[in-house]
Amino acid sequence: MKKLFLIGIKDLKLIFRDRAALIFMLLAPFLLTIGMGFVTGRFSGGSTGLSDIPVVIVNLDKQQLGNALADVFSSKELADLMDPTVSSDPEAARHLIDDDQAAAAVIIPAGFTRSIIPAEGTASNQNFVQPEPVKIEVYANPSRPTSAGVIKAIVDDFLSRVEEERIAGITSITQLMQTGLLNPQNADSEINKLFDNPQQTESTAITLKTNTEGPAAVQFDILAYMAPGMALLFLMYTVSYGGRSILAERSQGTLPRLLVSPTSTSEVLGGKVLGIFLTGVAQVGILILASSVFFGVKWGDKLGLTILILAAVFGATGWGMLITALARAPGQVASIGSALMLIFGILGGSFVNLDQMPGYVRTLSKITPNAWGLDGFTTLALGGTLPNLMQPITALLIMGAILFGVAVVVFNRKGMVQK
């Protein structure tokens, strides 16, 4: 056991003395993470969340419903979401949208209220003509589709309430008139009463039970995805580099020399694998620590983080061993390792979030330690703890175990570790 550790520590020291390897293992992922931080606006305070959506309200109606809609946008409930400004000129408001100064303008035309609620004493008049519907205009900014969509949804919400009150009011009053319980002369005053007192017509058919007792919201840090993404990408380089050293020791003749010493085959192979594993753990550990120290990424549960790093490196080491077992020469391990690093990088979400990838890529990603590792790191960054990490950790351990098993079989068949 001691020999196994000695071989492992020796390999760890060797790789950390190799400046060329350190460029790949630490410098490249660190610089790429910084680059990602810059281009995503993480370092310049850019926010991707919805808040303070600029909206221009033009209320030309200036009556009951128009005023109520204007009030919705400046309500306390939407204070964090909306940043409304009021204008009296529809053309000026449209220009603001065209100049990308706001997400949308809500233009409430004159006569909007009267197109829904007739003035008192007019509906019962024999000459009364139902006015043409007056439409609210949502002038939307096409370069801000999400924000404009939210503004439209708020207008829809308001109108659905108005419509519900209108349907309920007309139904109720028409029914009362038909049964002779309401004098037609009083109909429009009753409708106005219903609009003044909307509780009377509130939806009763389906009630919505809201539950906000879930876990506290956590603002997701984009670097919590990017930093481990890059660390896992270059972890594949590290494990193939380590595998290369096994074949290099064989071709340079140091492996047979090790095997003639009183050291068993399993100790030598185990020591080499331990060296790769320890190097990977050191690499990912340093990069994750750097993301925390230099960029302020919060990883939460330290135990969960440690076990996740160990599992991710275990899974990746399995791939490193399989490549080594299948390759014939150190150069082949380097080529296949580099190719696999890039393929796993793109399939596993290190370059582009997997949610944006086609379904077959998401399915294929399950064979990569990158995808499972990133899944776990994302869970941690969202405030998850060890119990929430069970799925990625288990998957990584199973992946590593299967790949090790296959590698050992191939090693034995090829007689690679023989005295």
Next chain:
Amino acid sequence: MRKIFAIAWKDAIIRFASSSELLFFIILPIVFTFLLAGGTPSGDEDSRIALSVVDEAQTPISQQIITELENSTAVRPELTTHGEAQSEFDDRRAEVVFIIPAGIDIKSLQSGSAQVELLQQPNNINATVAERAVLTAIRRVSSSVSAAQNAVKQRASIQAFASDKEKQAYFQSALELAQKIQKDAPERVSVVTGNTQDQVDYDPRANSSAGQLITWVFIPLFGISALFAYERQQGTLRRLLTTPSNKATFLLGTISGQVAMALVQMLLLVGFGILVMKLNWGREPLALFVILFTSALAAAAFGTTMGTFIKTAGQADGLSVMFGMVFALMGGCWYPIELFPSTIQNIVKILPTTWAMQGMLDLVLRGGGLRDILPEAGVLLVFAVIFFSVGVWRFRYE
């Protein structure tokens, strides 16, 4: 001239000695181009807030609610199972979950017992927006039933019903009337799309084709530094001193060989873009050649300068890949540069990848011609002159 060709040919033989080089020369670039063309945000995808929906009722009413949600401009319903939704919610991956329990049907609406549930993460703005969208959908589905119920309530407050039968008949009559009113309800909102100029000029296929071409060609060109370091380490550069070949011949042979291989690689990737991705690369062949050639020259010049600073081939390999990837990322080859913060957009103008990318997008995305790419080609030539000058000045055989 023969010597220059001989040196270039020797480098090509060394590079392609292993068939695995083809992986990096053409196979991986094609795989990356293809995957990223479908995997990077195009700006056309559904940007509405994701709303996990659990439909345990599986009734026409629950389907109507989901249809209303699909029409929402704020939320995008995503059907899932209760267990998965709860797990996503507990892991904070879902901000809001809407559950339509079993038993939500017309009868439950009429009896007033229908209740749906919304799980929201606290203090979450997206969840607040989703709540409004859900309320709108529920109201649209249930407003006629609600109206009939209200009518019954109003009537009962004025005069009590003589029997349940009378009450039921009154409800039915009110429901029919409410449904008619709802059906005849006019549209009360119109959406007009503004004339805001789209800030992001983007086509995922064109961006991926140009961006990956630059990434995969610039890395080996930066790798000229490794060639110099390798020959210096092996002592073959010193041996050249004993031959009647001068420094210029060696440099020209090495660099022209790499640039020629880069042009072949670029043309293969352009061919893939034209044939498979149906991109319009070939519209202005002269302009295309100018931008490809100046891009390759700028990258080769940078590799030459790097080669005069780096001691070992191993370090040069690592730094070539590192600079290649960082320059590609920052130059807008992976993500559209228009999405970067404005300060960063200005800073990255110091990189050759930024100009190469803009030049290629002028051709393949914006439909430009030779005149349009001349500024970018000019800047790339300036890069080439500066870095070649530094490289030749600093070049040493030992």
